[in-house]
Amino acid sequence: MIQANASEATTVRVERRGRVGIVTLNRPARRNALSSTLIEELPRLVTELGADGSVDAIVLTGADPAFCAGLDLNELGSTGDNLGLPDRPEYPWPWRVEVPVIGAINGPAVAGGFELALHCDVLLASDRALFADTHGRVGQFPGAGLTVRLVEAVGLQRARMLCLTGNFIDAATAARWGLVVDVFSHEELLERATGIAADIADNDRRFARRMLAHFEQLARLDRAAGMELVAEEMRTWNDDFTPDDVERRRQAVLARSLEQRSGR
Template structure:
């Protein structure tokens, strides 16, 4: 059986690859546990000075596993609460670079938003489909997306569930760079190596300053999101039906372009 997360080290940089490509790296129970453990271990390892987070092609992460959520109900969401892999990315003291290789949807977008910054393959696409499947964001999207892209684009992405391609993601500030697909990991490794060259104590302090500077606004937004998400009771019985409809809609949007 393949590992849910592939872990590779090189010169102070740890690359974590979500490895469930047959399901577009959707977060099932095994991947939730493996990713959370990998993030915690990377943050606790002194030799790891920077982390690159990516996905096995063709997707970065499709978000929550709606099939498993529909099957297991609240037990599925309990796994997220017990091993919060999505919030853990943003909690890392170690800098995290997101190398976005493909589709990054809903919970996958929340996972990406926890990174310090993102670079994208030309094949990357982004969408927030929480509302369209009848779920409210609970992993920080409404707190972290607006500071990056502005309130208008954040609301447009959430309300319309519009698929955003890599070029548009660059224009609106969601990603910092777009590269050829076969250059993505090399470029991410180059940037991570630059980060790893900075003395560890200095880098952690620097990241702490950035996090503290945004803390008041982010914390209030996160609290509001968690409260709304906890209060909502999604219709789990129809998640799979909605997922299938949204998946087909996303494919049409990707084929037709912006």
């Protein structure tokens, strides 16, 4: 289990629930704004969790009342030390992991905070969540992939509108546009996100990692190349096929089904 030192405890909290790691941005008085310290600590802690063989999914959230307000403008306007850090190779912003990251967006996700949310593999939102790209309001270009990932999530026209206006959308609109998978009450968001992460962790570990990488590859390909990739993945996967593995997994599925029924 990862142990947080004193500086980590003030900027990023890490905890474990079974095979799920929970990472919480922890600067609530600054609405979890991205300071130099947070930018340094977040990728390291998430990457360490992802490399932990007993962790198969990660939940990322913020300490209330916000998910993340973007770059800390106080620091940006004084030293500017937090501006260039994400571009430096020693800080793999926001993380490099092979396990899925579930974003539990508990409040406003703004500018760099919106960008951070978009790097999650699945987004769930509290009914208090808000999303906005306000880079244009402070004259800063979104350099961490926001435009690419936003187009993938909501389409070109909606991405243009969000980036050019700087306007906010609420959780219901984000769900309608396909930006988030689902919206929950604020009180139940973290439990629901952790439950979904646990569902992922219950699956075959090698499959989950392979499937996540597969989707990343598909995003870079056209349809024809994507179908070729699927065929190649199937061939290489079947090279390791054994009936014993399938039977073992089938028994695990049956046991899980019985457990879920008995818990109703």
